[in-house]
Amino acid sequence: MSDDIPVHDDAGSLWRGQALPPLQPLPPEQLAEQAHKLQRTVSRRNRRESVVAVLIAPVFLFYAWVFPHWLTKLGALLCVAGLGVLLWQLHRRASARPLPEALAGSLLGFHRSELARQRDALRAAWLWYVAPLMPGMTLFLCGRQIENGVWQPGVFAFVALVMGSIVCLNRYAARGLQRRIDKLDELTVEDNP
Numbered sequence: 089m090s091d092d093i094p095v096h097d098d099a100g101s102l103w104r105g106q107a108l109p110p111l112q113p114l115p116p117e118q119l120a121e122q123a124h125k126l127q128r129t130v131s132r133r134n135r136r137e138s139v140v141a142v143l144i145a146p147v148f149l150f151y152a153w154v155f156p157h158w159l160t161k162l163g164a165l166l167c168v169a170g171l172g173v174l175l176w177q178l179h180r181r182a183s184a185r186p187l188p189e190a191l192a193g194s195l196l197g198f199h200r201s202e203l204a205r206q207r208d209a210l211r212a213a214w215l216w217y218v219a220p221l222m223p224g225m226t227l228f229l230c231g232r233q234i235e236n237g238v239w240q241p242g243v244f245a246f247v248a249l250v251m252g253s254i255v256c257l258n259r260y261a262a263r264g265l266q267r268r269i270d271k272l273d274e275l276t277v278e279d280n281p
Contacts, residue, residue: 116195123187123199130184130206137178141171151228157235163228170220177216182209196276203269210262214255222251 145168152164182205188198209216225247233239 119195119199120187123195123202126199126202126206127184127187130182130202134178134183138175141175145171148224148228155231155235157231159227160231160235163224163226163231166224167221167228168224170222170224173220174217177220181212181216182206196272200269200272203265203272207262207265207269210258210265213258217258218251218254 148164148167148171152161152168155161155164185198185202188194226244229243229247233243
């Protein structure tokens with residue numbers, strides 16, 4: 089029995105020590121398709137976020153006009169302002185830039201920089217996406233509870249859960265983009281020894 093163990097260890101170390109096949113560089117057509125796909129995905133996401141914000145803003149303006157308590161009114165107006173900040177930051181930090189018309193080498197650098205830019209935007213979503221909405225939502229919910237004469241902390245917990253989920257989903261997506269960047273970097277290193 090003890091004679092079998094070293095053989096197994098030798099086979100395992102042989103297997104772990106074997107050379108991996110070299111990574112193949114991305115063909116320019118595949119790289120261009122990946123870059124176009126990223127741009128389409130980012131554009132769709134930003135359009136969707138913009139449409140939702142444009143639909144929600146009038147609702148909060150209506151709330152500011154209809155609800156009687158000043159805290160509710162202020163919270164609703166701050167929510168509209170927060171949506172404005174969110175849209176501005178979405179455009180500033182995470183908009184899709186046009187693809188260069190130049191050679192594949194510059195396309196690789198451009199695509200990598202766009203992946204990194206989107207990754208960084210997603211990592212910081214708590215700051216530019218969630219944080220601008222929180223003061224308005226907090227004041228709005230406090231005002232509504234004062235108007236109703238009922239204190240329901242579960243509402244705040246639910247909003248915190250939704251906002252926390254948004255942050256977690258964005259961080260998860262950022263990790264996916266980082267894996268794509270790492271793969272591009274591996275291909276670039278293998279291509280240029």
